[in-house]
Amino acid sequence: MATSVEIQERIKLYARALREELGGVDESMGVCWLDAIENQAVEIGDAFTRELAQQQSQGRLAPDESTCPGCGKQGRYRGHRQRELIGRRGPISLAEPEYSCPCCRKSFFPAGQRDRR
Secondary structure, eight states: OOOOHHHHHHHHHHHHHHHHHHOSOOOTTSOOHHHHHHHHHHHHHHHHHHHHHHHHHHTBOOOSOOBOTTTOOBOEEEEEEEEEEEETTEEEEEEEEEEEOTTTOOEEOOSOOOBOO
16 A cells, blocks of 8 residues: 555654654664664554554444354354454454354354444
């Protein structure tokens, strides 16, 4: 996904505000200034990525109907459950719709949920 010009401008403004809030980088660990800047930026980027992924997962709706992958019977919606996954940027807590099968008595989590948008 390409970042739009509008989003790039918002990133510049947010980066400027963060730079002013955080002040200079800590070079006391013996790393050069560029490494210190990149380390700080990576930490911020990772935290932002995890938060965005968590918020996006909250918008996943349960399908109106879902069939059991084991026996093909109609499942019963049981609500959403929290699940922690390890993403590329660290742990992410996701909410996913959970169903149970009255025949198999197993829980399942259908793929391809619709967005609220």
